[in-house]
Amino acid sequence: MRSGAVAAVLVLVGRPAAALDCFAFVSSPSTLASSPAAARGTTLPVTLATVLRTQPGCVYGLSPDAMAQVTPAETDFASLALVLAERVHAPSATNPRSLFARRGSGPVESLFRESCxxxxxxxxxxxxxxxxxxxxxxxxxxxxxxxxxxxxxxxxxxxxxxxxxxxxxxxxxxxxxxxxxxxxxxxxxxxxxxxxxxxxxxxxxxxxxxxxxxxxxxGGDPLTALRRAFATPADPNHPWFRARWTPRSGAFRFAPRELPEDALAELRTAADAGALWLADVPSGDAPPRVHGALRLDDDGVQVPDAVVSRALSGRYGRASNTLVPTLDEWDSVRRGLEVCVTDRYTPTPLEAPSFVPPGARCARLSAVAAPVALASVAGTGARAGQETAPRGLCFQRRMRALSVGGAEPSTALREECRTLPSAAGDPEGAAPLVVAMVGDGIAPQGASEGLYLCLDNDCRALDDETSRTLWRAGALELRQAGSAEAARGPQGVALLRALVLDPARHWVPVGLQLGGGATDPLRPWRSLDHDEHDVFAFVRGRSALSFRFAASPTAAAVWNVPDATTVLTDALPVVGGVRGAPAAPPSSALVVLVSREDRCPRGSAAGVRAEVPPDPDGLLVDQTFHAFLALYRDDTQPYECLARASFRVRESRALAPARWLHVGLLGDVQLAAFFTAPASLGALLPVGYAHARLPWGFGLDATVSLASAVSFEHAQVTRAGVGFTLGAGWGPLSVAPRLVSVGLMLHLTAGTADDEPWFSPYLALDLSTLVDLAGGR
Amino acid sequence: MRAPGALAVGWVLACRATVPAGVSPEGEPLAPSAVAVGDAGASAEAVRALERRCRQGLQEETVREAMAALDRVRLALGAVCDLVPVDDDPLHWRFACRSDALFDPGRYDFRAEATAACDALPGQGRGVNRWVCAGAILRGLTATAARGGTLEVAVIGHVDHVQIARFDTCPEVRGALSFDPSPAWVPVTPGADADDATREAANRELSWCRAGNVSRQLRCGMALAQAGRAPSAGGDPCAGVPAPSELLVTSVGAGTRWLDRHTQSACSPSPSGAAPGDCAEARRVDVLVRYAPATQSVGSRCTFPAGDSAGALACLQQCLEDRAARRLSVTSQGVALYRRCATAREGSPEAGWFQSVAGLAGPCREVDPVLVERVLGL
Structure with missing residues (x-):
């Protein structure tokens, strides 16, 4: 601008209140420069449009300590600053707000760029x-x-x-x-x-x-605190969510913990606005399925029932309705889900889409939620106290002996304890399932408050004395819950699982002879023919050791998980005489072992299985044997006998009018020595007989027998014909029952000689028994 | 027992009467589980607060008034101070002042040039300390009832290695700010046989005294403006004036930290006749001022009803987009000058610092030393 115009401009715009010696205003000074406060100042404001003139004899600088002369000229703040910066400092390093000047040794004066x-x-x-x-x-x-x-x-x-x-x-x-x-x-x-x-x-x-x-x-979308958190790789040491147990809801919740405060507030509100969704982790090319809006309350994020049910259903099928997830299964749920936030908030609440839309940001729960841990379950809520965490559960188990009245516990007690897992992935969580019997005892270790025993979803508080005995069969779960009702909810946590069987109901004999009474489909053993109440009849040649197994669908589903090494099937194989084990299909978890002894077979399962079991059809009449319902874990461990059934071999052509009396046709051939004159040795063939069983191997017999003997003195046939005998027999039950007998025979058709006796005491030896002892028929 | 005549028939029947098949004993139906439904519904108020905080930095009127106040403060302080925004936060500033223009070498009482007329106080024609005037102007910023808020101030004094001939440990400044350092400071008196270590210690203590004196004047100006009183003539101008309620001020004596952290090239050659010392740039007083408007007063451009979660989020998003579009830097949301006290730090600040805090009641707060060191390049 020419100097001639300067004066005119100054008149038009007005002069600054303070006249600085080294800065002359030409045009557009700051309005603040005209204020009274500026009148006595040593500094004045300018705008970027202010035109000023540097003065000869003055030095200028960006700092009062570094000034230099510049050529007097019309300039402005930015232009003068750039000249000074290029001369004194690097221009890129400065963003000046003040310019300083001094004439000679006079006071420092300055201009500052007005803050506007x-x-x-x-x-x-x-x-x-x-x-x-x-x-x-x-x-x-x-x-x-x-x-x-x-x-x-x-x-x-x-x-x-x-x-x-x-x-x-x-x-x-x-x-x-x-x-x-x-x-x-x-x-x-x-x-x-x-x-x-x-x-x-x-x-x-x-x-x-x-x-x-x-x-x-x-430009571009800014990130809100929550969206920034979604966009940032998750820090495993500071997960957003921690799984915790909430007694109030009786559910597992993923509670937000270490999100920044801003993001946490946004998370809560976005959940309320329907802008957060819970979706499947993507697999394949299809967009992940959305499970609806994420629900977040004071306790945290609740996984929808449907998601929990789906996860359980995939593993347990229909039986999942009566199960709750274990810690590992909760963790599996966690790994299968992600949290998504909409790409843009809208002023109206959002409807959850069916699939995750493009633009939405998602974070996998496996990355932003800590693994499920029992410590976080037990350390909060109502059970904060002295002993807050349950430590384990012991089963006081007894083998059962089957009888017509049910299953009687044996006297030998075996306690089996399980330590509760403390987190997902703990080895305790993968321990083999305990198989217990109805009536077995339960002993909790540690705190029992808030714990419930559920048998096929029939739940009782663990600190209730009635729960200390397993009251029914089914899949047992030790659940954590705030109430019995909550314990039956689908969102609880199962800390332990076990199978509870009732062998009197679940171990079903299908090849044995029925007694005369009415059949009871729920008590199949009660209907069997038997001698004593705990010894069942095994009719030689007619009965078969064939058994089936029946349990609740839940119990079967709990055992038959995809990665199970053994399976529960309806068939119970009688094992023995086999070496080795097939790689596939998996072996039956429950088997039947047959033994002459009433003790559970000892030794490894492989060893027991290699032994040939006794053949009941090869046993002598009145001999006993035992069948054991046994649990198979693997070949290195012994079979675990759960129940025992005892049998006594019975003739095939006999009836039992009473438990102690057998009536039959065509009994065993006996070698008989008759002691009255003429003493003779012969054979007796009972055409019909009645046998009364006495203790210790004794018995009483009454028969109609065909007899024939040879006299020792004259070597002639004697006593040939039909006779009626009454006798008492004995034999060691385990080896040769009915081995010998003594009695008196009434000869009804006594041959032709006049000296044939009417009565003959005799001593008889059972030839069938001897044949069996010699190796069988 | 049956009749004997039936034996044969019974026998035949008995031979055929085996159990045909097992019957499942499980007949009872399984009950489906109950469904637990949790409560949902978090308040949108927290997000509203976030939006208010977001808009706090976008409040044109607030920012404009704050900037206008700054310009007035700069006018009041004169040519000796430059002003730089902190992290481009329009409500966070740093006054960088050459202490040679305020104090004589080795002294903490203000030079005569530090006094000027002030139109922010009654009796404006009378000369008052420039920092008193600055305090009065800043008080006007918080005085608006609709805006309110607080001022957070940190005054950091620096020295170089000027040899001190006299130093009385500024008892009146320490008394005004209730600063009682431990161990006690040792005066240096003319003629006394003070060793170099004592003089050097006094030099560092001088940095706090200068910062404390600036703090005292700022507090004084705010208190006078709050009370609507003119400064008393002679003596302490703020005698009998209650401390301002909306000011949190920390006085920091940083000793030679600035000089220690900078190379010699940062120091201009000393002109002839300049005060003896190593570096004029290192003899300085930095004043960090952060204005925190009351969040409640920050209005929203959105008009959704309270508790409307979707509306609150949309408003927050809109504010963030506005801020992103107009932001001055990535940190334009502002950096807090003060933080919640980690420990009781009174008298035991950063190593080599003297520090005292005075001001707001409530939870303990302290200047963030990391921020101070970063902003000042310490």
């Missing part, structure tokens, strides 16, 4: 930088365009904005004279910037090259 210039892009007063609502592109508008009212302030009407692209992470120089990609000149109202780019914003006097940095603009 810092607000060019941070305030709507002169410029409005924002995202366009339609295009979402960053735009910058002049709030007071040329010619509009009210007029701009802070020199904005004579200030040009320049937008320099700013690479990510790069620092913007404080001063610039470089050409820029975008410019908002004084005669234009809007400049549209590129999407996604960042810009350094420079402001300078219209017509001047130099400009100062007044801000930055970044």
């Amino acid at each position: 210039t810092d607000l060019f892009v941070a305030d709507r007063s002169e410029f409005y930088a924002h995202g366009d609502s339609q295009t979402r592109l960053p735009v910058v508008d002049r709030v007071h365009p040329a010619g509009a009212a009210p007029p701009p302030s802070c020199g904005a009407g004579r200030t040009v904005l320049r937008f320099q692209p700013l690479p990510e992470g790069a620092a913007a120089p404080g001063l610039s004279r470089a050409p820029t990609a975008h410019t908002l000149p004084t005669d234009r109202a809007r400049e549209v910037l590129d999407a996604g780019a960042s810009y350094a914003v420079y402001a300078g006097r219209d017509g001047a090259e130099a400009a100062v940095l007044v801000g930055r603009i970044t």
Whole structure:
């Protein structure tokens, strides 16, 4: 500007209240410079549009300690600052707000850039930088365009904005004279910037090259605290959620813990607004399925019942309705889910989509939620106290002896304890299932408050004395819950599982002879023919050792999980005489062992299985043997006998009018010695007989027998014909029952000789027994 | 027992009467589980607060008034101080002042040039300390009932290695700010046989005294403005004036930390006649000021009813987008000058620092030394 015009301009705009010696205002001074406070000041404000003139004899600088002479000229704040920066400092390092000057040794005086210039892009007063609502592109508008009212302030009407692209992470120089990609000149109202780019914003006097940095603009969507958390790789040491037990809800909840406070507040509100969803972890190309809006209450995130049920159903089928997940299964649920947040919040609540839409941000629960752990379950809520965590559960087990009245426990007690898992993945959680019997005892270790024993979803509190005896059969779960009702909910946690059997009902004989009474389908052993109440009849040649197994669907499902090494089937194989084990299919978990002894076979399962079991059809009449319902774990462990049934071999052609009396046809052939004259040796063939069993191997017999003997004296046939005998017999039961007998025979048809006796005492030896002892028939 | 005549028939029947098949004893139906449904419904108020906090930095009026107040403070302080925003936060500033323009070498009482007329106080024609005037102007920022808020101030004094001939441990400043360092400071008196270590210690203590004196004047100005009183003539201008309720101020004596952290090239050559010492740039007083408007007063552009979660989130998103579009830097949300006290730090600040805190009641708060060191390049 020519000097002649300066005076006119000064008159028009008014002089600053304070006249600084080294700075002369030419045009557009700050309004603040005219304030009374500036009158006595040693510094004055300017705008970026203020034109000033440097004075001869003065030195100038960006700091009062480093000044230099400049050529007197009309200039402005940015231009003078750039000259000084290039002369004294690096221009990129400075973003000056003050310029200093001094004449000789006089006092320091300064100009400072009025703070409103810092607000060019941070305030709507002169410029409005924002995202366009339609295009979402960053735009910058002049709030007071040329010619509009009210007029701009802070020199904005004579200030040009320049937008320099700013690479990510790069620092913007404080001063610039470089050409820029975008410019908002004084005669234009809007400049549209590129999407996604960042810009350094420079402001300078219209017509001047130099400009100062007044801000930055970044396009694109900003990240809210929650979306930023979603976009950041999860830190496994600081998971967002921790699984915890809430007695109030009786459910496992993933409670938000270590999210930043902002993100946590946003998480809660987004959940309320339906903007958070729970979805499957993606698999394949299809978008993950959404399980609905994520529900978040004071206790944390609740996994929908359907998700829990689906996870259990995939493993247990229909039986899952009566089960709750274990810690490992909860962890499996956790690993299969992710939390998603909508790409953009809307003013109205969102409906959860069926599938995760593009743009949504998701975080897998496996990454943002800590693994399920019992410590976090037990350490909170109502059971915070002295002993808050259950430690284990002991089963006081007894083998059962089957009888017509049921299953009687043996006297030998075996205690089997299980330590409860403390976290998902604990070895305790993968321990083999205990198989117990109805009536076995339960002894908790540690705290029992809040624990429930559930048998096929029939739950009782563990600290209730009635729960200390297994009251029914089924799949047993030790559940943690706030109440019995909550214990039956699908969202509880099963700390331990076991199988409870009732052998009197579940071990079903299918090849044995029925007694005369009515059959009871629920008590199959009660219907069997038997001698004593705990010795069942095995009719030689007619009975078969064939058994079936029946249990509740839940119990079977709990055992027959996909990775089970043994299976529960309805068939119970009688094992023995086999070496080795098939690799597939899996062996039956329950088997029947047959033994002459009433003790459970000892030794490894492989060894026991290799032995040939006794053949009941090869046993002598009245001999006994035992069948054991046994649990097979693996070949290295012994069979675990759960129940025993005892049998006595019975003739095939006999009836039992009473438990102690057998009546039959065609009894065993006996070698008989008759002691009355003529003494003779012969054979007796009972055509019909009645045998009364006495203790210790004794018995009484009454027969109608065919007899024939040879006299010792005359070597002639004697006693040939039919006779009636009464006798008493004995034999060692385990080896040769009915071995010998003594008695008296009434000869009804006594041959032809007159000296044939009517009565003959005799001593008889059972030839069938001898044949059996000699190796069988 | 049956009749004998039936034996044969019975026998035949008995031979055929075996159990044909097992019958499952399980007949009872299994009950499905009950369904537990939890309660949902978190308050959207927290998100509203987030939005208010977001808009706190976008409050054009607040920012504009704050900036206007800053310009007035700069006018009041004169040419000796430069002003730099902290982290581009429009409500967080740093006044960088050359202490040579405020204090004579080795002294903590203000030079005569530090006094000027102030129109922010009654009796504006009378000269008052420039920092008293600055305090009065800043008080006007928080005085607006609709805006309220607090001022957080940290005054950091620096020295270089000027040899001190006299130092009285600024008892009146320490008394005003209730600063009782331990171990007690040792005065240096002319003619006394003070060793170099004592003089060096006094030099470092001088940095706190200068910072404390600036703090005292700032508090004084705010208190006077709050009370609507003119400063008393002579003596302590703030005598009898209650401390301002909305100011938290910390005085830090950083000793020679600035000089120690900078190379010699940061120091301009000493002109002839300058005060003896190593570096004029290192003799400085930095004043960090952060204005925290009351969050409750920050309005929202959204008009959704209270408790409307979706509306609250949309408003927060809108504010964040506005802020992102207009942000000055990635940290334009602002960096807190104060933090909740980790421990009781009174008298035991960062190593080599002297520090005292005065101001707001409530939970213990302390200047964030990390921020201070970063902003000042210490």
